[in-house]
Amino acid sequence: MIKNTRKHPAAIDLDRRTFLKGAALGAAAMALPPADADAGFLESFFQKHFREMSDEEIKKVIDRLEKDYSKQFSKEVKVKATKPMENVVFGYGLDIGRCIGCRKCVQACVEENNQSRDPQIQWISVLKMKKGAKMADFQTADKYYQPEQVPEPGYFYLPVQCQQCEDPPCVKVCPTKATWKEKDGIVVIDYNWCIGCRYCMAACPYGARRFNWGTPNVPAEQLNPNTHYLGNRPRPKGSVEKCTFCIQRTREGRYPACVEACPVGARKFGNLADPNSEIRKAMEHFRVFRLKEDLNTKPQFFYFFGVKSNRAEGGK
Amino acid sequence: MKKMKAVFFTLLAATALSVFLIQSGVQAQPQAEQVAKQQPKQTAAKPLVHAPDTVTPAPKMAFFPCSQCHSAMPVNKKERALTFHTEITLKHMPTGWCYSCHDEKNRDKLKLANGDLIDYNDSALLCGQCHGASLKEWQDGVHGKRTGMWNGKKVYENCLSCHDQHQPAFKAIKPMPAPERPEKIIYKKKK
Amino acid sequence: MTTALINFFKDITNIFKGGPKYYMLMGILGAILAVGLGAYYLQVDRGLIITAMRDQVAWGFYIANFTFLVGVAAAAVLLVIPAYLYKFKPIKEVVLFGEIMAVTAIIMCLLFIMVDVGRPLFVWHMLPVIGTINFPASLLGWDFFVLNGYLAVNLAALGYALFCYSQGKPYSLKILLPIVIFSIPMAFSIHTVTAFLYGAVKARPFWNVSILGPRFLASAFCSGPALMLLVFQALRKYEKVDIEDKAIFKISEIITYALGINLFFLFVEIFTDFYSHTLNGASMHYLFFGIDGKTNLVPFIWTAVVLNLAAFAIMLTPKYRYNYKTLNIALVMMIIGVYIEKGMGLVIPGQTPDPLGEIYEYMPTTPEMLISIAIWALGAMIFIALTKFALPKIKAAKNFDH
Numbered sequence: 001m002i003k004n005t006r007k008h009p010a011a012i013d014l015d016r017r018t019f020l021k022g023a024a025l026g027a028a029a030m031a032l033p034p035a036d037a038d039a040g041f042l043e044s045f046f047q048k049h050f051r052e053m054s055d056e057e058i059k060k061v062i063d064r065l066e067k068d069y070s071k072q073f074s075k076e077v078k079v080k081a082t083k084p085m086e087n088v089v090f091g092y093g094l095d096i097g098r099c100i101g102c103r104k105c106v107q108a109c110v111e112e113n114n115q116s117r118d119p120q121i122q123w124i125s126v127l128k129m130k131k132g133a134k135m136a137d138f139q140t141a142d143k144y145y146q147p148e149q150v151p152e153p154g155y156f157y158l159p160v161q162c163q164q165c166e167d168p169p170c171v172k173v174c175p176t177k178a179t180w181k182e183k184d185g186i187v188v189i190d191y192n193w194c195i196g197c198r199y200c201m202a203a204c205p206y207g208a209r210r211f212n213w214g215t216p217n218v219p220a221e222q223l224n225p226n227t228h229y230l231g232n233r234p235r236p237k238g239s240v241e242k243c244t245f246c247i248q249r250t251r252e253g254r255y256p257a258c259v260e261a262c263p264v265g266a267r268k269f270g271n272l273a274d275p276n277s278e279i280r281k282a283m284e285h286f287r288v289f290r291l292k293e294d295l296n297t298k299p300q301f302f303y304f305f306g307v308k309s310n311r312a313e314g315g316k
Numbered sequence: 317m318k319k320m321k322a323v324f325f326t327l328l329a330a331t332a333l334s335v336f337l338i339q340s341g342v343q344a345q346p347q348a349e350q351v352a353k354q355q356p357k358q359t360a361a362k363p364l365v366h367a368p369d370t371v372t373p374a375p376k377m378a379f380f381p382c383s384q385c386h387s388a389m390p391v392n393k394k395e396r397a398l399t400f401h402t403e404i405t406l407k408h409m410p411t412g413w414c415y416s417c418h419d420e421k422n423r424d425k426l427k428l429a430n431g432d433l434i435d436y437n438d439s440a441l442l443c444g445q446c447h448g449a450s451l452k453e454w455q456d457g458v459h460g461k462r463t464g465m466w467n468g469k470k471v472y473e474n475c476l477s478c479h480d481q482h483q484p485a486f487k488a489i490k491p492m493p494a495p496e497r498p499e500k501i502i503y504k505k506k507k
Numbered sequence: 508m509t510t511a512l513i514n515f516f517k518d519i520t521n522i523f524k525g526g527p528k529y530y531m532l533m534g535i536l537g538a539i540l541a542v543g544l545g546a547y548y549l550q551v552d553r554g555l556i557i558t559a560m561r562d563q564v565a566w567g568f569y570i571a572n573f574t575f576l577v578g579v580a581a582a583a584v585l586l587v588i589p590a591y592l593y594k595f596k597p598i599k600e601v602v603l604f605g606e607i608m609a610v611t612a613i614i615m616c617l618l619f620i621m622v623d624v625g626r627p628l629f630v631w632h633m634l635p636v637i638g639t640i641n642f643p644a645s646l647l648g649w650d651f652f653v654l655n656g657y658l659a660v661n662l663a664a665l666g667y668a669l670f671c672y673s674q675g676k677p678y679s680l681k682i683l684l685p686i687v688i689f690s691i692p693m694a695f696s697i698h699t700v701t702a703f704l705y706g707a708v709k710a711r712p713f714w715n716v717s718i719l720g721p722r723f724l725a726s727a728f729c730s731g732p733a734l735m736l737l738v739f740q741a742l743r744k745y746e747k748v749d750i751e752d753k754a755i756f757k758i759s760e761i762i763t764y765a766l767g768i769n770l771f772f773l774f775v776e777i778f779t780d781f782y783s784h785t786l787n788g789a790s791m792h793y794l795f796f797g798i799d800g801k802t803n804l805v806p807f808i809w810t811a812v813v814l815n816l817a818a819f820a821i822m823l824t825p826k827y828r829y830n831y832k833t834l835n836i837a838l839v840m841m842i843i844g845v846y847i848e849k850g851m852g853l854v855i856p857g858q859t860p861d862p863l864g865e866i867y868e869y870m871p872t873t874p875e876m877l878i879s880i881a882i883w884a885l886g887a888m889i890f891i892a893l894t895k896f897a898l899p900k901i902k903a904a905k906n907f908d909h
Contacts, residue, residue, distance in 0.1 A: 045628065049639050088467075093458075103492035118504065119556060120496045125863060137786050138864025139798070144497060149488035160863060169710060175647035176632040177639045193639075195632055196555075196625020199647055201565040205710035207862040211565060211625065214503055214556035237554045238625025253465040264486065265461030265478065277466070278457035285458050295709050306459060498561035498867045503553045 040064055049177065050190040050229065061192075062229060069227075069234055073220040081229045082251040084184035090245050091185070091279040092256075093268035093288065094159060095306035100264055101126055101150040101157030108261030109161075112246060113232040114224055116216030123210060123243040124161040124258065131156055136292075161258075162187060162208040162243035163291060163299030170200035170209065179240075185272070185300050186245050188230035196238040205292050206299075209242045245269070272300065282306075371469070374437050375476045382423035391420045407483035409446075417442055417481075443475045450475075515673045522895045533891070536884040543881015546874040547622060555625055558875040563867035564858045566623070568875050571850035572882070573619040576612045577654075577701045578727035578849060582735040583609035583661060584694035585728055585761060587687050597754035601739060602687075603901060606665045607893045608735055609694075613658040615886040622878055646704045653696045660690045665897070672900035698723045705857060713790035713857040716779075722772040723849070728765030730845035732758050733838040738890075740831070746898060749905065759834060763822040766841060770815055773848070793866065794856040803868045804855060807847050814844035 047061060062079045069077035106124045115121040127141035131154055134140065141158070151157065168187050171179050178193040179200060201209045215237040227233035228248035235241050246256035250269070259267040270277030279302070282288065286304035379385070395413050398404060409416070419425050425433035426442050434441055444451030453459035454475070461478065464470035475481070525533075550557050560567040583605035590599035621627055632638040633651060642648035664686045671678040702723035705714035736755055742748040777795075780788040792798060797805045818841040827833035860866045871879070 049632070052639070100486065100489070101491060102489055103494075106495075107492045119501045122495050125495070127863060134786070138862070139786075139789060139860055139866075141864045143863065143865060144494045146491070146494045148490065150491045151488060169708070173641075173645050173647065173707065175641050175645045175651070177641045178632065193629070193632055194626065195629045197620075197623070197647065198565040198625070199645070199704075201562065202858065203708050203710055205862050207562070207865075210562055212554065213501065213558075213561065214554040236626070240625075250466065253467045255463060255466050255470075260461075260463045262461065263478070263489070265459065265473065268458060270457075270466050278462065281456040282458040285453060285456065306453070498563050501556070501561060503556045 040068060044192065047192050049193050051177075051180070058229070065229070065233065072234070073218075073223050073225075075220060075223070075225060077223070077225045077227060077233075079227050079229055079233050080248060082248070084182050084186075084251065087271075087273050089185045089272040090164065090250060090300065091270060091272035091277075091283075092164070092245065092301045093279050093282040094301070094303050095266040095268070095282075095286075096156060096158055096303050097305035097307040098264045098266040099126075099157040099159060099262075100266075101128055101145070101152075101155075102263060104261045104263055105159060105258035105267065108257040109243070111222065112224055112249070112257035113244075114218050114227070114234060115210075115241075116212065116214075116218060116235075117222070118217050119212075119214045121210045121212070121216065121241070123208070123241075124159055125207065127158040127160060128152070128155050129158055130154065158303075160206055160208065160291065161301075162245075163206050163297070163301040164243075164245060166298035166300060167296065169203040169205065169295075169297060173199045173203040175199065182230075184251070186230075186247055186250075187242075188244055188247065189240060189242065190230065191233075191235045191239045191241065194239040196240065198240065200240060205295050205297060209240050211240050212237050266306075371464075372437070372440075372472045372474050373477060375439060375474060377436065380424070380436070386423040393420070404482050407485070408481070439481070440475050443479075443481075511670075511674060515670050518673075518896050518899045521899060522892045525895075533888065536888050536891075539884035540881045540888070543878050543884065546877040546881070549874055550622070550878065551627075555623075557872060559869050559872045560875075561867060561869075563861040563865050564855060564869040566854055566858065567869055568851070568871035568879055569619045569623040571854040572879055573616050573623070574701065574853060575730065575846050575850045576616045576619065577697055578723065578845070579731040579734055580609045580612035580616070580657065580697060581694050581724075581727035582612070582731035584691055585732045585758065586735075587690060587694075589757060589761075591684060591687050592691075595754075595757065597751040598757060601750055601754055603665060603668060603897060604739065604742065604894070605735060606661045607890060607897065608731070608738065609661045610658060610665065610893065611886050611890040612731070613654055613661070614889060615882055616654060617658075618882045618885070619879070622882070646700060646707050649700045650697075650704055653693065653700045657690070657693045657697050660686060660693050664690065669897055669900050672904045675903070677904070695724065698727050705853070708857075710862050711790070711857045712787035714853075716776065718772055718776055722769065722776070725765050725769035725772055726845050726849050729762055729769055730842050730849070732762050732765075733841050733845075736762075736838055737835065737842075740835070742894070746894075748898070748902070756829060759822065759828055759838075762838075762841070763819070763828065766815065766819050766822065769845075770819060773812075773815075789860055790856040793859050794852060798860070798866055801866050801868050803870055804852065804859075808852050811844040811847035811852060814840040815848070818844060 043064060048057065050058070053061065058081050062081060065079050066077055069079070103124075103126050106122050106126060109115070109124050110117070110122055113123065115123060125143050127138065127143055128145040129135070129141050145152070164181075164185055164187050166181075166185070168179075168181055171181055171187060175197060176193060176195055178195070179187060179189045181187050196211065198211055201211060212235055216235050218234065223234075224232060226248060228244075228251070231244045231247035246254075246258075250256055255269055256267075259269045268278045268282050270279040272279060274280065282304060283302060286306060288302040288304040290299045290302055393413070393415060406413070415427075417426055419427040419433055422433055424436075426436060426439055427433055428442060429445050440451060440454065450459050454472070457472075460475070461473040462470050463473070478486075546557075558567060558569075583602070586598050586602045586605035589595040590602050621630065624630060633640055633647075635642070640648045640651065642652070664683060667683060667686065668678045699720050702720040705711070706716065706719045709715050736758055739748075739750050739755060743750050777791065780791040789798065793801070794804050794808050796802070818837040821827045821833055821837035822841075827837070855869050859869070
């Protein structure tokens with residue numbers, strides 16, 4: 001394995017000075033906090049698991065985070081910890097007959113949820129798939145399509161994000177219980193409790209989880225200051241994140257950002273426990289299916305074909 | 317062949333229409349033409365959307381009310397290249413012309429196939445004459461776009477928010493940039 | 508008690524004694540370690556972005572090494588079984604070296620996990636009581652217990668035997684035997700649990716196969732003891748440790764069977780995937796033939812297959828197995844073969860193509876490799892230090908009969 005290494009673009013130039021510095025500081029690095037840690041370091045180091053904290057403790061943590069973030073981004077950042085609503089289980093519907101693959105949802109998601117711009121993190125992957133190809137064979141899919149215009153003739157599009165499984169494999173494998181399923185069906189992560197082992201990423205059948213390989217970077221002027229502790233607050237380097245159905249919006253009754261951004265209305269959202277909700281109506285109207293049903297993860301994310309095909313010009 | 321096609325589509329439209337009319341409780345007439353010949357009624361149909369706290373945005377119209385100009389103009393039913401509304405290209409049904417949907421006398425109203433006149437704000441009813449299933453789906457919230465609150469006040473985007481009534485097929489658009497390939501995600505020094 | 512402890516630890520100075528060659532060796536290992544620490548500093552500072560791991564392939568070279576090393580840790584138990592269950596005396600005398608190797612391998616395993624996690628400072632979240640270990644749901648929780656348990660058992664057996672030696676008396680089998688016997692199921696469990704770590708992942712059909720556990724055990728019984736046989740010969744040559752040929756040949760015989768079984772399991776897997784030709788076979792196809800011209804792993808896996816087959820052929824022939832020259836060639840071939848097959852050859856194709864069909868060709872970066880090599884260097888240093896510490900006691904113990 002060692003000899004035949006091709007040069008990876010991430011193989012940064014390691015000059016000798018780095019090494020001398022490194023050799024001296026290496027040992028310290030293992031024991032000491034990173035250089036950018038501030039006085040609140042000890043507090044955050046000993047911070048308890050979100051679910052083990054009392055409401056008062058959560059409030060204290062949130063106060064600290066709000067102060068930290070506000071300082072870091074030089075503007076007022078709100079962190080909420082809105083609890084799940086009673087008798088609400090969120091469900092999502094996506095009409096792949098209509099999706100035109102424009103990635104407006106991706107863009108809206110990045111902006112709403114403060115995903116790192118560089119290194120780039122995007123929670124939604126839109127797959128371009130050939131009509132008539134094996135649907136279960138994702139190898140025929142292309143995530144990096146960049147034509148002049150979408151939809152392209154002969155293709156359909158399949159956006160994939162966290163499926164908020166009823167039986168989530170990621171939750172099962174997490175060694176620290178840092179990710180769990182909330183009462184309203186949202187699978188959340190306590191970014192402060194995650195150790196970054198990435199077992200959940202190996203376990204997710206939908207490739208929905210993202211890791212902060214480097215320090216996440218969101219320009220202050222683009223930061224969405226309305227955040228939720230389990231959602232779109234700024235994340236630390238080395239932790240895992242993913243779609244939360246826009247927990248900061250949906251727990252207050254609003255639609256997720258991707259639903260509102262979709263120009264063709266292909267995205268449906270609502271309360272599965274309410275027979276009159278849009279998602280329940282969609283399930284009645286259309287033949288819905290879920291991704292990789294054979295794995296029995298029971299996603300709360302349903303796909304359906306609302307029309308025979310995307311009818312955009314060129315999409316015929 | 318072309319004629320056959322036209323007949324077929326007319327029949328199809330008539331079927332869809334009658335289904336819709338039965339559904340909405342209006343007495344269906346055996347012949348669509350007969351319906352059109354009846355005296356126009358001024359009553360609008362049932363409210364479009366029953367849910368409380370909903371808003372349907374009004375269509376954006378540059379020259380409303382239309383009667384400003386049209387009341388002084390003679391009615392010209394001939395299919396022709398328009399000299400004024402040049403932005404309009406009709407690419408919708410296989411047959412039909414302005415007066416399939418616009419009322420020739422009352423320019424500020426739309427005309428249903430049964431002769432009922434409706435407000436421009438209720439244009440969904442007009443679309444629903446042929447696209448009955450879509451109208452129902454739209455009323456249920458499974459067709460079209462909604463914004464606002466999933467459990468409260470929301471905006472139901474109209475048919476016309478997304479479809480151009482005169483050429484309803486979606487225009488292809490430029491997609492947002494593709495994600496970065498994993499090879500391109502590398503450490504960069506902070507500015 | 509104090510004198511006993513002093514007696515026990517007095518050989519610690521032995522670590523710093525040795526000829527120029529010894530100092531040179533330790534110096535080189537130390538230098539490699541320092542370079543790796545530098546790379547690790549960089550990784551802590553910039554994040555795991557300096558590795559080639561990405562969302563598509565979230566586990567890489569570190570976890571591959573971890574997986575291989577869990578196998579190496581089996582070395583000890585392969586000595587324990589013939590020595591204590593079958594009372595094979597020549598091996599009994601070298602069991603302690605096997606335990607030193609097991610201890611070293613487990614420490615290296617834990618280090619590879621530590622360098623792999625994104626937030627190493629917070630690993631305490633995984634501890635029982637003070638953290639919130641997800642036991643029994645998470646197989647990583649299980650791995651935490653069995654790896655540390657195996658480490659503790661081996662340290663206990665090693666510590667107890669050496670302590671007795673330092674008192675100038677043989678160990679009591681009444682105390683040692685239960686510990687040693689307990690280490691047998693523990694050794695099996697570290698492999699099974701580590702195999703289940705992968706096998707539990709239904710998202711990755713390449714891992715989610717029931718043969719994985721048996722395959723882990725079989726390959727562990729090849730690579731670990733093979734490495735140990737080479738070490739034995741080095742000890743015999745440089746430290747004048749008395750190790751009988753009989754012990755070495757007995758172990759090499761066991762290795763041969765294990766290698767044969769390992770090859771058979773691999774064949775079974777290849778057959779099932781290629782014959783049934785379902786979409787789940789994509790990873791296997793990527794590994795052996797590449798997909799769409801993406802063939803990074805292909806030369807490696809074929810090298811591994813050829814090396815393992817050749818090693819098996821050599822070992823199967825008694826004439827060559829009893830010849831140190833050919834035996835050692837076979838052992839080296841086998842170690843490299845298993846290292847590829849069970850390291851990168853298991854971890855990477857499991858994630859390629861990723862669950863959404865994307866193929867990202869992972870190949871470790873320089874810093875990633877430097878950190879891994881440094882852990883190997885540190886492992887070598889730990890092994891040498893422990894051996895240096897134990898040697899005088901073990902040699903002294905030759906004077907009295909157990």
